Amino acid sequence: MKLLPFILPLASAIQWFPLDSKGELPQYEPYAFGQEVAFDCIQRNIDTGEHKFDQQNKIIHGPFPKCEETSKPLSFKYGVNEDFNCTISFTDELFHLFQLYLHEDVPFSCRLPLSSEVASIEKGGAYVPFTFSFRGTLTDSHIDVDHSMNVLITKPTTNDPEQNTFISAIAYASGTNTTRIVIGDKLTLNFAVRWLDSLQPVGYLQSDQSEVEKTQVFSFGR
Numbered sequence: 001m002k003l004l005p006f007i008l009p010l011a012s013a014i015q016w017f018p019l020d021s022k023g024e025l026p027q028y029e030p031y032a033f034g035q036e037v038a039f040d041c042i043q044r045n046i047d048t049g050e051h052k053f054d055q056q057n058k059i060i061h062g063p064f065p066k067c068e069e070t071s072k073p074l075s076f077k078y079g080v081n082e083d084f085n086c087t088i089s090f091t092d093e094l095f096h097l098f099q100l101y102l103h104e105d106v107p108f109s110c111r112l113p114l115s116s117e118v119a120s121i122e123k124g125g126a127y128v129p130f131t132f133s134f135r136g137t138l139t140d141s142h143i144d145v146d147h148s149m150n151v152l153i154t155k156p157t158t159n160d161p162e163q164n165t166f167i168s169a170i171a172y173a174s175g176t177n178t179t180r181i182v183i184g185d186k187l188t189l190n191f192a193v194r195w196l197d198s199l200q201p202v203g204y205l206q207s208d209q210s211e212v213e214k215t216q217v218f219s220f221g222r
Helices: 092-102
Strands: 008-011 040-043 062-065 082-089 108-113 127-133 135-137 144-145 148-155 168-173 178-181 184-197 215-218
Touching: 092 135, 092 144, 178 184
Parallel strands: 127 168, 148 184
Antiparallel strands: 008 215, 040 062, 040 108, 082 184, 108 127, 135 144, 144 178, 148 168
16 A cells, blocks of 8 residues: 655645545555546435435445446546547436536535545545536426536656556536437437646745755655
């Protein structure tokens, strides 16, 4: 298992994000280039949009709807830029959830596991938030959904395969056309997935030596 390297300015309240379920620096197994990246999403009640909870009062997560093209929930390949389609079927439940998403009553909230280890989040591992921002219009009888989706996933700026994990991720509608949907219809989402190296704002790194001396760099190994 790996521990993430990080930069921590002295005498500040800055801490690492994300932490694991114990509030500690996360350990992780790095991803291999091209490895399938699965993720899960918050399950919601269609009437209110509130989270669903299990018997232990924990929020229930489940997979993204299945893509007709693969017969599997949506997933990505680590580090691979790709364009592909994912056709999903609109059950009564999914239709009413999309009404909430399009009206921005609730977010389509998912999570990417920091570690490639199977069920790492369930074991207490860390994850980064991953929100799908769908857009369109809705009426009582149908919804019109922008079917073009951009996905941007940020990874550490390094060629070291031991640091193949995530910094952030977001998916957002980006087209100029919509598809009209009623209950029972299918919607083909056109995904354009791009991977980015983490960026630092201009001026983040101090050139003044006195400022540099205030910063310590901690690098954790196995």
